[in-house]
Amino acid sequence: MTLVVNGSRHEVECDPDTPLLYVLRNDLGLVGAKFGCGLGLCGACNVLVDGHPVHSCDTPVWSVEGKEVTTVEGLVTDGRPHRLQETFAEQQALQCGYCTAGMLVTCAALLEREPGVEEAGIRRALDGNLCRCGAHNRIVRAVLDARTNES
Amino acid sequence: MTPTPTTPTPTTPTPTPSLEANPRLGQWMTIEPDGRVVVRSGKVELGQGVLTALAQIVAEELDVDPARVVMVATGTDGSPDESYTAGSLSVQHSGSALRAVCAQVRVLHLAEAAAGWGVTPDALEVVDGTITAPDGRRTSYWEQVRVLSLDREVAPGARAKRPGAYQVVGRSMPRLDLPDKVAGRPRFIHDLRPAGMLHGRVVRPPSRGAILASVDEAAARRVPGVVAVVRDGSFLGVVAEREENVLRALAALRSGCVWKEEDSLPVERDLAGFLVSAPTQETVLSDTGATAGSPGGSRSVRARFFRPFLAHASLAPSCGLAVWEGDRLAVWSHSQGVYRLRASISRSIGLDPEQVVVQHVEGAGCYGHNAADDAAFDAVLLARAVPGRPVQVVWTREDELSWGPLGPAMVVDIEADLDEAGRVQRWVHDVWSNGHASRPGPPSSPLLAATQVEAAETAMPAGDPPLQNGGGSGRNAIPLYDFPRQLVRTHRLTTMPLRTSALRALGAHLNVYAIESVVDQLAVLAGVDPVEYRLRLLTDERARAVLCAAAERAGWGSGDRGPDVGLGIGLARYKNRGAWCAVVAEVEAEASVRVRRLTVAVDVGLVVNPDGVVNQIEGGALQALSWTTKEQVRFDTRTVTSRTWEDYPILTFSEVPPVDVVLLDRPEYPSLGAGEASIGPTAAAVGNALFAATGLRVRTLPLTPANVVAAMD
Numbered sequence: 056m057t058l059v060v061n062g063s064r065h066e067v068e069c070d071p072d073t074p075l076l077y078v079l080r081n082d083l084g085l086v087g088a089k090f091g092c093g094l095g096l097c098g099a100c101n102v103l104v105d106g107h108p109v110h111s112c113d114t115p116v117w118s119v120e121g122k123e124v125t126t127v128e129g130l131v132t133d134g135r136p137h138r139l140q141e142t143f144a145e146q147q148a149l150q151c152g153y154c155t156a157g158m159l160v161t162c163a164a165l166l167e168r169e170p171g172v173e174e175a176g177i178r179r180a181l182d183g184n185l186c187r188c189g190a191h192n193r194i195v196r197a198v199l200d201a202r203t204n205e206s
Numbered sequence: 207m208t209p210t211p212t213t214p215t216p217t218t219p220t221p222t223p224s225l226e227a228n229p230r231l232g233q234w235m236t237i238e239p240d241g242r243v244v245v246r247s248g249k250v251e252l253g254q255g256v257l258t259a260l261a262q263i264v265a266e267e268l269d270v271d272p273a274r275v276v277m278v279a280t281g282t283d284g285s286p287d288e289s290y291t292a293g294s295l296s297v298q299h300s301g302s303a304l305r306a307v308c309a310q311v312r313v314l315h316l317a318e319a320a321a322g323w324g325v326t327p328d329a330l331e332v333v334d335g336t337i338t339a340p341d342g343r344r345t346s347y348w349e350q351v352r353v354l355s356l357d358r359e360v361a362p363g364a365r366a367k368r369p370g371a372y373q374v375v376g377r378s379m380p381r382l383d384l385p386d387k388v389a390g391r392p393r394f395i396h397d398l399r400p401a402g403m404l405h406g407r408v409v410r411p412p413s414r415g416a417i418l419a420s421v422d423e424a425a426a427r428r429v430p431g432v433v434a435v436v437r438d439g440s441f442l443g444v445v446a447e448r449e450e451n452v453l454r455a456l457a458a459l460r461s462g463c464v465w466k467e468e469d470s471l472p473v474e475r476d477l478a479g480f481l482v483s484a485p486t487q488e489t490v491l492s493d494t495g496a497t498a499g500s501p502g503g504s505r506s507v508r509a510r511f512f513r514p515f516l517a518h519a520s521l522a523p524s525c526g527l528a529v530w531e532g533d534r535l536a537v538w539s540h541s542q543g544v545y546r547l548r549a550s551i552s553r554s555i556g557l558d559p560e561q562v563v564v565q566h567v568e569g570a571g572c573y574g575h576n577a578a579d580d581a582a583f584d585a586v587l588l589a590r591a592v593p594g595r596p597v598q599v600v601w602t603r604e605d606e607l608s609w610g611p612l613g614p615a616m617v618v619d620i621e622a623d624l625d626e627a628g629r630v631q632r633w634v635h636d637v638w639s640n641g642h643a644s645r646p647g648p649p650s651s652p653l654l655a656a657t658q659v660e661a662a663e664t665a666m667p668a669g670d671p672p673l674q675n676g677g678g679s680g681r682n683a684i685p686l687y688d689f690p691r692q693l694v695r696t697h698r699l700t701t702m703p704l705r706t707s708a709l710r711a712l713g714a715h716l717n718v719y720a721i722e723s724v725v726d727q728l729a730v731l732a733g734v735d736p737v738e739y740r741l742r743l744l745t746d747e748r749a750r751a752v753l754c755a756a757a758e759r760a761g762w763g764s765g766d767r768g769p770d771v772g773l774g775i776g777l778a779r780y781k782n783r784g785a786w787c788a789v790v791a792e793v794e795a796e797a798s799v800r801v802r803r804l805t806v807a808v809d810v811g812l813v814v815n816p817d818g819v820v821n822q823i824e825g826g827a828l829q830a831l832s833w834t835t836k837e838q839v840r841f842d843t844r845t846v847t848s849r850t851w852e853d854y855p856i857l858t859f860s861e862v863p864p865v866d867v868v869l870l871d872r873p874e875y876p877s878l879g880a881g882e883a884s885i886g887p888t889a890a891a892v893g894n895a896l897f898a899a900t901g902l903r904v905r906t907l908p909l910t911p912a913n914v915v916a917a918m919d
Contacts, residue, residue: 069448070450072450073448073450074450077448077449077450080449081399084399085390086390086392086394086397086399087390087391089394089396089521089522090522090523090600091521091522091523092603092850093602093603094850096850096851096852097521097851099521099522126390127389127390128390131389136388136389140388140389143384144384144385144388147378147381147384147821149381149384149387149388150254150255150571150822150825151252151253151520151521151568151569151570151571151572152383152387152388153394153520153521153522153571154521154570155387155388159390175860178860179860181858181859182860185521185851185858186521187519187520187570187571187573187829187856188253188825189824189826189827189829189862190821190825191857191859191862192824192862192864192865193821193824195859
């Protein structure tokens with residue numbers, strides 16, 4: 056199968072029903088997206104498919120053939136981090152950081168879709184992304200900052 | 207209780223337990239010729255930012271740029287043994303040790319330079335590791351490494367800096383691990399991909415104590431790339447080349463199993479009744495004459511509080527990695543105590559500890575004794591079947607929520623006898639709970655798989671740490687308030703239907719909730735404002751200070767907040783000897799309990815990293831809010847049934863209120879841990895705010911609509 060991930064084409068040999076997450080982590084060496092639950096309930100595995108956040112843990116790899124997959128590693132353009140990666144650092148918007156990659160791609164898609172999104176909208180968009188450490192408010196501040204600086 | 211006297215930080219480092227156990231300078235650090243300072247701590251990164259705080263302490267005492275400091279992850283092949291990273295003691299123990307080590311290393315380097323130049327050390331200046339004499343001659347720590355060995359005993363006497371002179375400590379230095387994590391670079395144990403790595407999974411029994419009668423392995427072995435099926439007694443696992451295939455094989459193996467099962471768990475609906483009627487061991491934590499004589503009051507307040515079992519519910523399932531090379535074993539784990547894990551593994555597997563190396567690698571957030579150690583041992587057992595090849599085991603989400611150690615369910619009874627004027631004459635606090643400590647490491651509890659193999663080890667019911675270490679069931683059961691006669695007892699269950707162990711704050715969660723609820727009730731009975739009532743009972747100045755700071759910041763006593771809205775306050779000093787923390791919660795209660803704001807005031811003594819402390823306090827408050835309003839491990843008579851995020855929901859972004867943290871900086875006092883201080887006070891504040899909003903004292907956690915309705919008279 057041929058996959059386009061972060062702008063690069065990759066040939067992978069595996070069962071087409073293999074969850075995208077395992078192909079990314081085990082075949083392509085892109086370990087940014089994380090396994091959290093395997094049921095699409097926590098958001099740790101989120102990646103973008105044609106710009107939309109999806110749970111890569113329960114998305115079979117056949118379904119993304121011919122589409123653009125973007126992982127947290129692909130948020131960097133020309134060596135420059137995404138504005139959200141900068142604001143997450145500025146706000147120290149994590150504790151353990153296991154949920155961070157999923158948060159970043161979800162928010163990147165949100166800001167593309169809705170550049171002026173308000174706080175309540177950010178929280179709603181992140182309700183499918185769980186954080187156990189309690190870094191929520193920092194994450195929301197980081198997204199608000201990224202928004203302000205982009206507009 | 208009598209306020210514990212506190213003394214200002216001595217500038218001469220005092221011995222710490224960490225230094226006593228690891229007394230050679232070279233165990234703690236190496237200065238490299240290339241200008242790096244390589245630091246080995248026995249404390250591990252759990253997502254709490256401890257490595258950053260420790261690096262700040264090192265940079266401060268040595269006078270080097272923090273960028274030179276390289277924090278090495280703890281491993282049994284060279285790190286100091288500092289036991290567990292637990293109890294909010296890392297900055298206290300490892301920080302004190304490193305401060306003393308660095309102060310001495312600095313003195314040694316200055317003495318070396320001074321002797322060579324014929325000047326006194328006092329005349330020298332150090333800037334970023336470069337030593338300069340008054341006449342301009344220069345050398346540096348890195349130039350001196352060839353002549354100055356750190357292979358020597360730690361000696362007392364080197365003066366550490368005065369806090370007033372701090373440049374690096376006290377600043378919000380960014381987290382060292384953050385750049386990797388926002389870039390998605392490999393950082394977690396789950397991300398390790400050593401050459402030839404295989405994927406392993408374990409079939410956990412369908413119920414507690416189930417015996418594997420037989421298994422048909424044929425279907426599992428037919429899955430492509432399956433390398434081994436491992437069965438030892440009731441321990442069953444599979445190893446495969448690819449992760450998706452090991453999961454298929456796991457499912458196939460599971461459906462090929464025949465188990466012998468029986469009921470072994472109490473009835474969930476009557477869990478409180480079970481706790482107070484099960485066999486227990488009683489310990490009196492405090493008795494100041496409350497048992498003697500008559501009850502001695504004209505009226506009494508009695509109340510029973512309950513919390514269910516709680517899950518750690520970390521975002522990542524536990525993970526372990528192991529490889530056997532001949533009779534040597536290498537293990538990677540996100541354990542809180544790599545030396546204890548090594549002891550446990552080597553004993554169960556029949557190796558000398560010297561044949562086993564356990565290396566710490568970061569996992570997701572760790573809030574106590576989770577399944578990290580168990581997953582490591584799973585990997586050891588599976589890797590034994592494929593010598594020379596590393597095996598990574600990742601638990602399923604379902605196993606993580608149901609088979610990991612749980613925070614114990616608890617009952618607290620409080621009885622307060624009052625005189626005519628409403629003053630407390632006698633205070634009795636009883637706790638029923640399973641023990642809060644069953645960490646691995648001889649002679650305590652075996653790792654999970656060790657209880658399932660053919661030569662099974664028996665799991666003893668969890669114990670409780672002694673009160674001088676903060677206690678377990680009885681943590682924070684002794685009130686901060688000056689009650690004249692008090693009796694505080696724990697009743698630790700000597701039977702353990704569900705495995706329990708340390709979860710953040712241990713018993714402090716419910717003990718503080720209960721004490722603060724009753725104190726609040728007494729304030730209402732006395733017709734006194736709850737903050738004012740507490741102040742009348744408090745002589746501990748630092749407790750009074752956080753109470754007043756939280757109340758003031760929250761606008762306590764001012765303004766109308768509207769119908770169904772109330773403010774509540776909670777206060778505790780963690781372990782009665784750690785950080786002071788007070789929380790004000792603003793709660794709106796209509797169909798459900800909604801917390802609109804939390805205001806937290808905290809005193810952790812000398813603050814090493816202000817933003818790090820705020821992050822920990824805020825995180826603790828939000829986790830406590832999640833436990834207190836939402837969380838409950840569900841079970842039937844055979845096993846835990848809350849196995850996904852749908853059955854075990856935690857706080858979501860839309861439910862998270864703003865958290866305002868006031869940090870009372872006390873540089874003149876020793877640093878105290880921040881990770882657990884806000885748990886009890888937050889829970890208590892929410893419960894008391896719910897009362898203020900509704901007039902209901904809800905004493906059964908979590909504060910779900912059902913439990914609120916059940917509390918109506």
